[in-house]
Amino acid sequence: MSPVTLDLARLQQWMTRFAAVAEQNKAYLTALDSAIGDADHGTNMARGSAAVLAKLEASPPSTMGELGKTAGMTLVSAVGGSAGPLYGTFFLRLGASIGDAAELDAATLAAALRAGVEGIVARGKAEAGDKTMVDAWLPALAAMDEAVASGASLVDALAAARDAAAAGRDATEPLVARKGRASYLGERSAGHIDPGAASTALLLDALAEVAAA
Amino acid sequence: MSPVTLDLARLQQWMTRFAAVAEQNKAYLTALDSAIGDADHGTNMARGSAAVLAKLEASPPSTMGELGKTAGMTLVSAVGGSAGPLYGTFFLRLGASIGDAAELDAATLAAALRAGVEGIVARGKAEAGDKTMVDAWLPALAAMDEAVASGASLVDALAAARDAAAAGRDATEPLVARKGRASYLGERSAGHIDPGAASTALLLDALAEVAAA
Amino acid sequence: MKKLINAPEAVLADALRGIEAAHRELRVDHENRVILRATPKDHGTVALVSGGGSGHEPLHGGFVGFGMLDAACAGEVFTSPTPDQMQAATAAVDRGAGVLHIVKNYTGDIMNFEMAAELAAAESSIEVRTVIVADDVAVQDSLYTAGRRGVGLTVLMEKILGAAAEQGYDLDALVALADRVNAGGRSMGMALTSCTVPSAGAPTFDLPEDEMEIGIGIHGEPGRHRVPLGSAAEIAQQLLDPILADRDYAGAPVIVMLNGMGGTPLIELYLMFGEVAALLEKHGITVARSLVGDYITSLDMAGCSVTLLHADDEMLSLWDAPVETPGLRWGR
């Protein structure tokens, strides 16, 4: 039976699920990064999410806020590249936003996700349409907010966010990149999905899945 | 009508013919040298024979002995590798053996060729069966001598030498090399024709052809 | 994929062991993946830290030593190192006069070094300044993009700033010097083949036998254009034209680097340098100093890049100053 709120155990499942998904999609993400980047995004995400899992097992957090902080710190110090600081900042801000709350309902989760994404934007300075992970995050936040406003359940709100992220990911395909490595390709960056948008879609898919389980 | 003796003009035609043949067989000789050597024998022979031709045109020799000397010196200074000193020494000794004779009959030509090959052996110290050009030269000399002894014409003697050289070339195929680069391959050198034996067969073929023309 | 490695995940750790074994004048902090001088520099002089993804060897670890860097942080292949590494390096090398971070202009590198500087500012009293190298004319510079990549000029920057730091330049003077190096430096690269990232296991891009990529960086990314394979003379022109279109070097004395991308042998690099030198002469540009070889590579990519730096007398004398690193060495 799907929960009304998320708790520490669910967030931990999210991390477990994401590590599995990142490992499974390593070649896929790296293939996307080969087309318009430097062929390391899959390895970066797999390495980072595995490190988070190991860290959470070694020092289990006692709150969701702590989990966010641990995940963020671990990503920052284990990944490098663009993914490390960006996803690391995301989780650090997410954790800070959650604080010591014991449960997250759809609205507080939406706020926490938004805080995390604001961290990504502060760090990377990408705008909508720059062909980055932000192009998956922004529609996801919007869909989540809309679902919350219309009184949707947490599970439905996350499903909406997941679908919006996937659509945002697909919408990066025709774009000419203005940020990140793909920008070096100029016009040649068009016609390829942004790898970071794809990993963001996977991360939200993992969250929607553990919420619905 | 085929001649009874060779003269300066014929030897010059030999060099012209050989330069054409070497150029045509550049890829073939280099392919043989790729299998058991360093992939330069075709280039070496084409470069060398073209240099000889250019030199003979620039300073036309007045005797056959001089032609041999010019060809030999040019090969020594234009080719390098193994082919340069070996074929260079061959022509130097050939020229010395011919001296200022105005014509070569089958016997004197056989002696001149033998002198040249003695130069090759003195320089390279290869014996029969070492899988080198010597394995084409020695049967050619033997066939030539036999033909001369049995009273064959110059043209027939050279045809016999040519056929023996070709047979000698083919007989290098199963051999394990003991001299030259192919020797580094040990047992792996077996199953390939020696490139130098192949160029020797071409050189004698060119001679037989100009003699018969 | 054919590489002299044990396993894709182990490449960096194994290579660091080899660097340590090969160079007693260096010290390797394996935990933090930092390469340091075995003998630190004099107290009271600014220390230089650089770093970046691996796969560009000898950059950066091979430029640690007297007259160049004090430490280099090695990230995974093509992946910027983390703030932790940079912080550890910064703390290890500070000699009381502050630490200069030399960063190639890539989003990942910039963000990680930024976080390291923030952490350093928050947690220690070490003064950290940052210079960013951005010299690749293949990339259009614009306020709205990530800007130009840092490529070949990084080598020249590390040499020149390293000599200046050794001579006692303070942080402000080093940053000012770096600005002049950036202002006078431009690069352009090309590839005959893609490289293969070990963890990816296959070439990053396919390139037919009769084509080449012009305007590549150093991370195996495809270039700006794919064009028919050209002669060395044509390639020299295709690399120099955009550099000279971007900045006027006429009459200037320049330091030129003809850099190999890792898979191209030295004989071809010399041959290319001959073409570049001839073109520069035609343009009235004086080659004051030159460097030909593999200095900032892209794994096993075949190809090359050209870097020009308009060098004033100060830069030339810093260039000539003694340097003793695995990758560059003269004067001692």
Added chain:
Amino acid sequence: MKKLINAPEAVLADALRGIEAAHRELRVDHENRVILRATPKDHGTVALVSGGGSGHEPLHGGFVGFGMLDAACAGEVFTSPTPDQMQAATAAVDRGAGVLHIVKNYTGDIMNFEMAAELAAAESSIEVRTVIVADDVAVQDSLYTAGRRGVGLTVLMEKILGAAAEQGYDLDALVALADRVNAGGRSMGMALTSCTVPSAGAPTFDLPEDEMEIGIGIHGEPGRHRVPLGSAAEIAQQLLDPILADRDYAGAPVIVMLNGMGGTPLIELYLMFGEVAALLEKHGITVARSLVGDYITSLDMAGCSVTLLHADDEMLSLWDAPVETPGLRWGR
């Protein structure tokens, strides 16, 4: 074939132009294809001449300069230079104390240098002696064959003899020293890929993705065995085992060179060196000095070779002596 060249026939001439443009401390005799020091050494000291086919850069031209060679003769790719070139070089560098020819053991090289020495003896009063490098344990040594190839040890030979010549060793002393270097030196090489000779236009041999050649030389010839692709650790063993089986290095201080064949990037060479150093330690062999990089290459071949030299104190001090060449430089 993808190479940075203008035309296969022009490779050598074009590369020599580039070497000349890149190195003012060298002089290039284009007619004879000889690379010389711009400033000849002191009168009364023995001069060193080496040479061989091109495609092994930096060998030999990159080792011309103070503390190593006085001249290098460049043949066509993989083709020994001619006696004329060697004679021109010999005449140009003699400083009244005789000239030493350093020759790699290949039939072609031996014959051409022999003819050059004969010509020198006949036509001039310069005393010429020859030392032959033959260190490749992949080749069975025998009276009835061409003997071992000269490979990696050539670099060490040129460094050590070059330092000795600079210090005033006479011809006899140099030949005696060379004998000791030959006696203590062994090499073994391997290839992940074939090289492509420009004039041939295609790889010399085909090698499947999952196989490698063990026991290759430096001319793109296939090796002694073709075996399944191994890890770096396995390859280190496959290279060291035959060396150690051929000569006992236990307890000896050695100079080790881990050499790249031209197409393998430095990160892999360092990684390989880590494996080799670990194995040597296991065998109780002390690494006194080491060298990691591309020193004697085979065009664009991917692969590496290991050279060990049992070095006594004299050799070590000659090794450490100043050297100033494009390819090796320290101490000045």
